[in-house]
Amino acid sequence: MAPSRTLPSPVAVAAAVAGLLLLTGCSGSSAADGADGGDTLEVGVLFPGSLSDDGFMESAYLGYQRAAEKHAGAVRFSKVEQVATADYEKALVRFATTSDLVISLGGQTDADVRNVAARFPKVKFAEIGGPADGKPGANLSVYDPQQAEAAFLSGAASALLSKTGTVGFIGGAELPAIVNAAKEYRKGAEAADPDVKVLTPQYVGDFNDVAKAKQSALAGFGAGADVLGQILNLGHKGVAQAAGQRDGALVGGPIARECGSDPAFAAYVETDVGAEIEYAVDHLVAGDWKAEAVHFGLTFAEPHNDIVLCGDPGPAVGEKLDELKRKITAGEITTR
Structure with a gap:
């Protein structure tokens, strides 16, 4: 599996962001080190809830794990879970400074991910589970798990x-x-x-x-x-x-x-909420990721x-x- 990094608790996340601390992986190398080392892509994922909630977040996390295994060596993943509403923007900004693709889970992050995406036009963003009629932005995809x-x-x-x-x-x-x-x-x-x-x-x-x-x-x-x-x-x-x-x-x-x-x-x-994470990362690796609105479910190819x-x-x-x-x-x- 590709190196996976887990950020600290919500309080620690806020402190880390405020202090501009480096995000580090299991290997001990920072996102910048990974980029300098070759073609490794960086993906950061914001899970507002618990990864063991037996619900939306855990379903998404299963896809996160599948994507990390599938793209081992090509993509390095970072994640943060159980983030307080007031800290969504800080976590997203922190990811945006180190990642090629930033993914947020849940409609509760909609306003913050749109705000941060506009501030980082060269970074790709994807929102999973926002408003069903949500519109993509110039660098923001919206994925509807139906x-x-x-x-x-x-x-x-x-x-x-x-x-x-x-x-x-x-x-x-x-x-x-x-x-x-x-x-x-x-x-x-x-x-x-x-x-x-x-x-x-x-x-x-x-x-x-x-x-x-x-x-x-x-x-x-x-x-x-x-x-x-x-x-x-x-x-x-x-x-x-x-x-x-x-x-x-x-x-x-x-x-x-x-x-x-x-x-x-x-x-x-x-x-399968995690299928959207896989979809985004697959297209990032293939080099054909684009800002789009995608509706999954029974009418999707899979x-x-x-x-x-x-x-x-x-x-x-x-x-x-x-x-x-x-x-x-x-x-x-x-x-x-």
Whole structure:
């Protein structure tokens, strides 16, 4: 695997940036040393959340690891995780001073990555998971992992698996991409069952707050829902806890775990967020990277979304979901 560097905690990151300290790799050489040594490319990735969140950030990190292994010797990677909102810009600036390509994860970084990209026009930038209708900049690509499409599938599965005829959605924050995903969750549920009742979406305010997510889930189950969709990171653990207490269920994702490992999960939506990191780095290495808007998911050349059902809900459920996926792939259903 190519040398990989991990920056310190959020507090240390801020101090390092303020002090203009050098970023160093496992080999002990700085980014400048790597560039002087030949054609090694530098890629810096900002993970605002935890790399072990069992969600969006971990899915992206799996792609980071695959890219590092694939391009060993050609690319040197740096990363920082669990960065406070106030420090996004500092971390991005630090990467921009040492990297050929800077990647940021999550719509919460949108304003900062656009600001920093404009200040460093000779550096390439990529934002993954920003607004679905986000526009690329002169040196900024925007990659849409199609959370809306995944939410549509989650809504469809929720409706088909519900016994009460009522389902709901919980998002980590009221960001444009998450609000749009909530709308697609409703559309998916109603496409699968026109008679389903979809509760008003709830936004926890934090993708990783287990306690708050549990409160939101308990409210949803209390309002009659028996299956909940979600876009949370560590917070989904709170939804699972609530499901266990109220005999409910949730649709997991973006990483599909082994069915039965937690009985609270009725299904999983798979979204390979890390595929976008691989895509960006592949094109950087090939020399044909360009600032563009790319929508992944079922309509991409290599689909990165799917739905995994747990247990045996019966063939009708699987057949309906397959039908909806075919319609998305054919363009008969759009989810952006």
